[in-house]
Amino acid sequence: MSLSDLEKERYFKQLSVQDWDQERLKLAKVLIVGIGGLGSASALYFTAAGVGKLCLCDGDRVKRSNLNRQILYLEESIGKIKVEEAKRRLVSLNPDVEIEAVPESISGQNADELTRDCDIIIDGLDNIESRFLLNEQSVKMQIPYVYGAVQGWQGYVGLFHPPQTACLACVLPKDAQIPDMIPIPGVLPGTIGILQATEAIKFIMGVEKTLAGSFLIYDSQNLTFDIVETEKNPNCSCCAL
Amino acid sequence: MSVVIYLKAGSELRLRLKPDIDYYTRRVETEEGKSIKEILTDIGVNPGFVAFIYIEGKIRGLDYIPSEGQSITLQPPVSGG
Numbered sequence: 650m651s652l653s654d655l656e657k658e659r660y661f662k663q664l665s666v667q668d669w670d671q672e673r674l675k676l677a678k679v680l681i682v683g684i685g686g687l688g689s690a691s692a693l694y695f696t697a698a699g700v701g702k703l704c705l706c707d708g709d710r711v712k713r714s715n716l717n718r719q720i721l722y723l724e725e726s727i728g729k730i731k732v733e734e735a736k737r738r739l740v741s742l743n744p745d746v747e748i749e750a751v752p753e754s755i756s757g758q759n760a761d762e763l764t765r766d767c768d769i770i771i772d773g774l775d776n777i778e779s780r781f782l783l784n785e786q787s788v789k790m791q792i793p794y795v796y797g798a799v800q801g802w803q804g805y806v807g808l809f810h811p812p813q814t815a816c817l818a819c820v821l822p823k824d825a826q827i828p829d830m831i832p833i834p835g836v837l838p839g840t841i842g843i844l845q846a847t848e849a850i851k852f853i854m855g856v857e858k859t860l861a862g863s864f865l866i867y868d869s870q871n872l873t874f875d876i877v878e879t880e881k882n883p884n885c886s887c888c889a890l
Numbered sequence: 891m892s893v894v895i896y897l898k899a900g901s902e903l904r905l906r907l908k909p910d911i912d913y914y915t916r917r918v919e920t921e922e923g924k925s926i927k928e929i930l931t932d933i934g935v936n937p938g939f940v941a942f943i944y945i946e947g948k949i950r951g952l953d954y955i956p957s958e959g960q961s962i963t964l965q966p967p968v969s970g971g
Binding site: 683685686687688772773774775776777780797798799800801802803804805820821822824825826827831832833838864866868870871873875877878879880882 | 900901902938940942948949966969970
């Protein structure tokens with residue numbers, strides 16, 4: 650596969666980045682589950698970078714309270730189906746990216762179909778239960794899963810690729826106490842979503858150093874980034890079976 | 891026999907921890923052999939507000955048993971998107 654003149658012009662600034670492989674990116678299919686704060690940011694940058702296919706999965710409609718952080722949507726988007734609005738915006742950014750809009754929430758019924766043939770799964774979810782479902786799917790299909798989550802001034806990013814690495818269930822408990830209303834300043838999912846896209850793009854292109862096997866903890870209030878190692882739990886209820 | 895450990899937390903979890911050494915850190919003297927989960931309960935911090943801990947750059951679970959002098963960072967569950 651070679652790049653057209655228009656592609657060379659569009660991607661000019663990134664083609665000379667060390668280890669960049671635009672053709673490998675063009676062959677990739679990325680699934681983003683949840684097109685809210687995290688998913689808006691990552692979807693924009695996957696599209697700008699020129700991934701081959703992007704599948705957007707979200708069963709919600711746009712609400713006014715989304716607009717402080719879900720930057721794919723406009724005032725006129727309120728009430729409309731998120732993935733359809735997102736697709737419209739992304740196609741106008743880069744018509745070369747094939748975008749599939751799936752107006753559904755992930756569930757046990759559709760997870761196999763959604764993840765079939767995708768090269769990497771991006772977490773744009775807003776609840777822990779769905780994240781564990783996505784993790785189970787990642788383990789089952791052996792597809793790398795880029796986890797992301799935000800709350801207050803904190804954000805987490807992880808790249809799980811079992812069986813080579815731990816899975817999400819090796820790291821996080823299923824019974825943690827989550828508040829009913831999660832405060833989120835818009836800049837946090839923007840930052841974390843872009844970090845997720847960065848790690849996914851690096852992984853797709855085969856860049857040697859990624860977050861696989863590690864976990865990034867961002868505390869924007871205290872201006873710290875910490876990267877810690879994860880370990881496979883030999884008794885993990887998900888990946889040790 | 892007792893051990894002294896140092897628990898650290900940022901953001902909202904820091905308020906629950908009630909640091910006494912510096913802005914982030916609380917000194918805890920505890921019985922040797924207790925897990926982090928047990929220690930948190932003993933000092934009045936609900937372990938449900940801690941998703942994981944990390945020590946010397948590695949993530950551990952709340953069943954981890956700390957040694958004398960260790961510094962343990964507590965991280966809250968984070969689930970928004």
